[in-house]
Amino acid sequence: MAQSNFRYLTAALRYFFAIVLVVAALLLSVAFQKPFGNPSWFLFPAAILATTWLFGTGPGWFAVCISTLVVQYFLIPPFRTWILQPRDIPYFVTFVVCELVANRVIAWRIRTETALKEAHDQLERRVAERTADLDQANHALRNQMAEQLRTEEALQAARTELARVVRITTVGELATSIAHEVNQPLAAVVANADACVSWLTLQDPNVSEAQAAALRAVEGATRASEVIARIRSLITKGTPERLEVDINNVIEETITLTRGQMVRNDVSLSLALDARIPHVFGDRIQLQQVILNLIVNAIEAMASITGRERRLEIRSQFEPHSGIRVSVQDAGVGIAEELIPRLFDPFFTTRTQGIGMGLAISHSIVEAHGGRLWAESKVNQGTLFQLTLPIQEDFTHETC
Amino acid sequence: MKPADPIVLIVDDDQMVREGIRSLVRSIGLRALTFASATEFLSAKLPDVPRCLVLDVRMPGQSGLDLHRQLKEAQNEIPTVFITGHGDIPMTVRAMKQGAIEFLTKPVRGQDLLDAVQSALDRDRVLRREHSEFESIRKRFQSLTPRETEVLNLVVAGLLNKQIADQLGTSELTVKTHRAHVMEKTQADSLASLVRMAERLKRGSRN
16 A cells, blocks of 8 residues: 555645644634635644544644644634633534544554464465475475386486396206206207218218208207397396287297296196287287296296196196286195295295296286286195286386 | 128217217217217117117217116116216226226317227227127027937036936936937037036026
8 A cells, every 4th residue: 555655654644634634624714714704624634534544643633633632722603812711612622533533433444454464474484384384394304206217217226236146046056957958959060060071071972961960950050049049138138118919929939948948847848829819018028038937936846746747737828808817737735725925025936946936026017017927736636827918008117 | 881880879869979979980980879868869770780889978868878778777788988078086996897988078070089989990890700609509409309408417517427416316327328418409519618608507697
């Protein structure tokens, strides 16, 4: 409000303006007295009103006082005397009441307005304070979130590394089997290369036989390098990827890495892959790690079995509602029912040389792919591990 | 190729190794047959010619060592060259005790394999000759009459004609006649060779 600014003028000035207004009222009243005859004091309440409004309560009261004196002295007959005749008393009282009313009304108005303003200011202050608080909280929250994100990233990196270490451990456990897997194609290379040379060193060289042998040698060498590439991809560092993965292909590749182990342990494999299954989105190496882990566990579980076939059944199925299901069934020693809930706990192992991370990692990998991994077992009959993977890309983007 | 040409039997579960060995063996003019498993080998009808077996130790299903033992137990021994991805000492010892010709580790050098195959085939030729000798001895001995057999047994036991006659309750002359028949029928040119043949039959095995 513009006029309220005047209230903050220095006290002397405000009282001076009170006098000015009262004097102005007097001059105007005197001026009006000439054309209209009767002296009139109605301008004084206006002056008081204006003073109180413009310059505050103090100058207002001061205006009331001087107006009273001025009116009594100048405008109530006998003029220019301090004498108040009894017949003028009601008139004078009315005037004073008017003055007081004018003064009080405005004072009340000002008080209300001030209170309102204060309330408003307080509200503003509070809003500002609250806003500041909120800002602070927001900032803290943002820091916390950043911190959490960093922690999660660190956790993720740790998990990825752990998964890799477990992979390397598994690959290490399979070292003999893998050596066989590399050696076998090399044996083919050597035999075929020798045959090739032999055909060529005949008195009458047989080029077509030599060529066939050379081609087989090339094929063998390619196979050996593929096995090596597969192992390398299993043990190298890499950030998890989200790509189309053909689970059947993953299963087949994993079997080539473990075939030696199966033969050594006299395990017969029955493979039933559903050719209709669509690709899933995920990290190929991680999924291969899961399958590898399940196969190695199954072979281990059957190592001490005698008197029945050591049969390993691997199956993939397409289930329109749940997605893809992979099952790995062994005919091994089985797992006691009370141990099954702990099966996927870290560091839980029933093997003597296992570190107990394989299944824990596998479980988190499958969950990160939006799937499920669980086990059913009958002691002395075998264990069935099953996993499902969704086909749509609606899994969480968290990986391990 | 003549039907009597030697044949190399190859049992290995790895197709490329199988093909490689087959090609190698064929390049030196030998015949070869390949089998992917012990079962496939056992169900095959094999030609009756000098042969040897190139056998992978580690195979799915029945292992090479098991197959070899089974053949030996069935009196159907085939000289065998074992090949293996990783030959540990106990396995090698077992194989050699079972009568393996050679125990080679993959990847096998072509010349080593061919040498082993040749010596296995030589071994089989010897075995077959001994076997056929044995069979002919058996046939000749079977042609003896029961009386002649009795005389033979006593002769081989080292008895003199007189002692034999006493034991059989006949004359020495009769024994002499029987004895002459025995020598003739068994084609023994001396008492020593008759004893050797009789001993060999008694042992009852191919060698």
